[in-house]
Amino acid sequence: MSPEAPPRKDLTAVKGTHDIRPGEVELWQKVESAARGLFELYGYRELRAPVIEPTELFEKGTGETTDIVTKEMYTFVDKGGRSITLRPEYTPSVVRAIIEHRLDLKPEPLRFYYFGPMFRYDKPQKGRYRQFHQIDIEVFNEKDPAIDAEIIEMASALLAGLGVGDAETLVNSVGCRACRPGYSAALRNHAEGIRDELCADCRRKIETNPLRIFDCKVESCRVETARFPKITDSLCEECRTHFAQVRTLLDLYGLPYRVDPSLVRGLDYYTKTTFEIVSRGLGAQSALLGGGRYDDMMRDFGGPDICGIGFAMGLERLISVLDITPEPRRLLYFAWLGESGRTKAVEFARFFRRGGVASLVEFNQKNLRSQFARANKLAASWVCVVGEDEIARGRFQLKDMAAGTQIEGTPEELLDLIRRKPADPA
Ligand code: AMP
Numbered sequence: 001m002s003p004e005a006p007p008r009k010d011l012t013a014v015k016g017t018h019d020i021r022p023g024e025v026e027l028w029q030k031v032e033s034a035a036r037g038l039f040e041l042y043g044y045r046e047l048r049a050p051v052i053e054p055t056e057l058f059e060k061g062t063g064e065t066t067d068i069v070t071k072e073m074y075t076f077v078d079k080g081g082r083s084i085t086l087r088p089e090y091t092p093s094v095v096r097a098i099i100e101h102r103l104d105l106k107p108e109p110l111r112f113y114y115f116g117p118m119f120r121y122d123k124p125q126k127g128r129y130r131q132f133h134q135i136d137i138e139v140f141n142e143k144d145p146a147i148d149a150e151i152i153e154m155a156s157a158l159l160a161g162l163g164v165g166d167a168e169t170l171v172n173s174v175g176c177r178a179c180r181p182g183y184s185a186a187l188r189n190h191a192e193g194i195r196d197e198l199c200a201d202c203r204r205k206i207e208t209n210p211l212r213i214f215d216c217k218v219e220s221c222r223v224e225t226a227r228f229p230k231i232t233d234s235l236c237e238e239c240r241t242h243f244a245q246v247r248t249l250l251d252l253y254g255l256p257y258r259v260d261p262s263l264v265r266g267l268d269y270y271t272k273t274t275f276e277i278v279s280r281g282l283g284a285q286s287a288l289l290g291g292g293r294y295d296d297m298m299r300d301f302g303g304p305d306i307c308g309i310g311f312a313m314g315l316e317r318l319i320s321v322l323d324i325t326p327e328p329r330r331l332l333y334f335a336w337l338g339e340s341g342r343t344k345a346v347e348f349a350r351f352f353r354r355g356g357v358a359s360l361v362e363f364n365q366k367n368l369r370s371q372f373a374r375a376n377k378l379a380a381s382w383v384c385v386v387g388e389d390e391i392a393r394g395r396f397q398l399k400d401m402a403a404g405t406q407i408e409g410t411p412e413e414l415l416d417l418i419r420r421k422p423a424d425p426a
Pocket of ligand 1: 130290
């Protein structure tokens with residue numbers, strides 16, 4: 001295949017999916033390790049659930065009237081005749097895992113985090129993909145509004161730590177099973193009055209679940225939802241107090257936020273607090289992360305009566321707003337000469353790798369010159385020449401590629417030297 005030849009059309013990545021290649025993956029690793037470190041500081045532990053789940057899990061959990069379940073799931077029947085879905089979100093999987101393994105009976109706090117791919121069949125655009133990746137955290141058995149505020153603070157700390165400066169926090173309360181039906185009825189009434197202004201999908205939602213009209217992406221519907229009755233005016237006493245306390249605690253943390261009564265989020269299970277952190281730098285798909293409380297899901301799944309709350313952050317969106325240059329790679333390139341040089345280079349590379357130095361020997365090179373050219377191209381930090389003479393003397397030349405200097409020593413001395421040298425400036 002010539003360098004200009006385009007790839008075969010039938011063998012390219014599926015629409016809405018993408019490869020994360022070397023050169024960009026370093027940023028992903030950096031974000032994942034920052035998130036992991038932070039979550040562990042807050043007492044969270046990793047829970048890895050499968051990518052495939054029974055379809056019913058999302059129908060029941062995410063909700064039958066949500067856009068995710070009605071339009072966006074990757075669902076197939078497996079060879080055993082079972083309906084399987086590539087998970088579109090993570091929360092129902094964690095709830096399932098807790099019930100299945102009775103994690104609620106263990107002494108550890110029910111605080112979990114996870115990184116991984118999610119799948120939604122939506123129209124791909126900037127910031128919206130069919131396979132995307134989320135950082136997800138979930139907490140269970142904590143009714144206190146202090147945990148709502150704490151996870152918002154934790155999300156803010158992660159973003160601040162990664163240098164995301166222009167983020168805005170939006171909060172709302174979507175009430176509970178006591179007060180939401182009254183609000184839904186008021187909403188249905190209002191939506192009925194402006195039925196003709198709504199898209200066909202939203203007209204259907206008037207009957208099935210009027211709250212879901214807020215999720216519509218059609219501009220004319222969005223204009224209408226701005227005039228809808230506000231859920232914050234319909235909260236019961238318990239939900240109102242809870243929401244007030246969340247806000248007081250956010251104030252205590254000194255975290256600025258804006259109350260957005262239209263923030264119902266596209267999932268059916270939320271109760272009380274919902275929130276999003278948005279970034280202006282993202283354009284139309286502005287939500288970096290979203291989350292909320294879901295006090296009924298565990299019980300609805302037939303599990304213990306334990307409340308839950310969590311958030312999911314979109315990694316593609318987060319990475320697109322970061323202004324971080326990953327540390328340059330420090331690589332030792334072995335340039336070898338002759339059969340004995342090749343064998344010795346293999347041995348040395350192993351020795352240096354065990355000493356914690358990334359080392360590369362390439363076997364497809366013709367001569368010393370081509371190996372130096374490769375080392376330059378790969379921006380290797382050092383080149384070590386391994387030829388007959390060097391082997392006979394037991395001493396080797398190490399070239400510092402940035403400084404252009406050369407030093408001679410035994411492998412032990414050279415390893416020591418490399419380890420003491422600070423990283424090259426970026
Ligand atoms: P959700 O699970 O819908 O609450 O979304 C949580 C976060 O995941 C959002 O704030 C986005 O950052 C990200 N996200 C959701 N859907 C997509 C998608 N289709 N493509 C990329 N990121 C997404």
